[in-house]
Amino acid sequence: MEKVPDNFLGIEPELSNFEKSRVVVASAPYEKTVTYGKGTSKGPRAIIEASKQLEFWDEELKANIVEKIGGVATLKPYDIKNKKPEEVAQILERETKKLIERKKFVVTLGGEHSMCIGPARAYSKSFQNISILYFDAHGDLRNEYMGSEYNHACALRRIADVNGNxxxxxxxxxxxxxxxxxxxxxxxxxxxxxxxRGLVNYEGIINSLKENVYISFDIDVLDSGLHPSTSNPEPGGLDWYDMITVLRNVGKEKNIVGFDICEHSPIKNFYAYDFTAAKLAYKTIGYALLKT
Structure with a gap:
């Protein structure tokens, strides 16, 4: 049996070449400030493994996304395991900025949600007229938590320091x-x-966003009954179609410039949750780069 390439989507070199690919997938396997469940450092690896099982044709977008966009390159994981969270923010901001300068669309897989600070700041400083679209069960707006201003519970507050949109x-x-x-x-x-309760104003979401949009996903935004593999679950939440309806509308009306997916904590032998995160990444790439 032929071995599947070890990269996001398990794709061959012609579709995973860094120089030719518009999209790059970076991994930030970090969980230094988690305060409840453990395992988020294993999230990026689990998502990449699950992505190898994805069908490339998307029935909604009516396209083979990876071929249509010209490929997806997978980077070596960032060596951040033993770093302080403020150092992680600096490293990811610097490395993401380098990729943006090379005209790459950056997908960062976490890791706890504090790792979104660096990429979000890099995009906020690199693009004008940009909003942060933040999917999360929690506010993440504490100024400090458990002795750190870069705790996962402070992630959006640290982003707001540089981008209040x-x-x-x-x-x-x-x-x-x-x-x-x-x-x-x-x-x-x-x-x-x-x-x-069917009260959400989808048009209001779109009208609240600026022209350019960076998206940060904490996977706990999903209903905890549908996606329990996360470090800080909350009852209730969005279902799959709630989430992708928002994404499709944003993709149609705005310019999605990059995104991250955080807080996926794999559960052994429960592959559905890994696959959900992988498909979220793939479909978001499609919504961002294929206008429908």
Whole structure:
């Protein structure tokens, strides 16, 4: 039996060449500040393994995404295991900026959600008129948590330090102080209960975003009954079609410039959850680069 190449999608060199590929997949296997469940450092590897089982044809976009966009290159994982979270932010910002300068569309696989700070900052500083579209069950707006301003619970607050154009999707857990920050800074929140009760304003989401959009996914935005393999699960949440409806609309109307997927914590022998994260990555690439 022929061995499948060890990269995102398990694709041959003609479709995974760095110089020719528009998209690059980076891995940030980090879990230094996790405060509940463990295992997020194994997320990137699990997502890449699951991606090898994906069908390349997408029935919704009516295209072989990887061929249509000219390939996807997979980078060697960042060596960040023993770094402080503020160092990780600096490293990922620097490395993402280098890739942006080479005209690459960067997909970063985490890892705990603190690792989104670096890529989000790199994109915020590299593009004008840019919003952060943040999918998460939690507010992530604490200024400091457990002795660190770069804890995963502070991720969006550190992004807001450099980019206040934030649209948050799917939140259902935050403290009162964070609510004050949201109101003071006029951040746009579209709550999980609005999706569950059919009250979400999809047009309002689009109108809240600027021309360019960087997306950060915490996989716990999904209903915990559908995707329990995450370090900080919350009851309720979005279902698959809630999420991809938002993504498809954003892809049609805006310019998605890059994204990350964080907080996937694999459960042994439960491959469906790994596959969900892998398909989310693949479809988001399609929504971003194939206008439908």
């Amino acid at each position: 934030i649209v948050h999707i799917g939140c259902r857990s935050l403290e009162e102080e964070q609510m004050g920050f949201i109101e003071k800074n006029k951040l746009k929140f579209f709550w999980a209960h609005e999706f569950k």
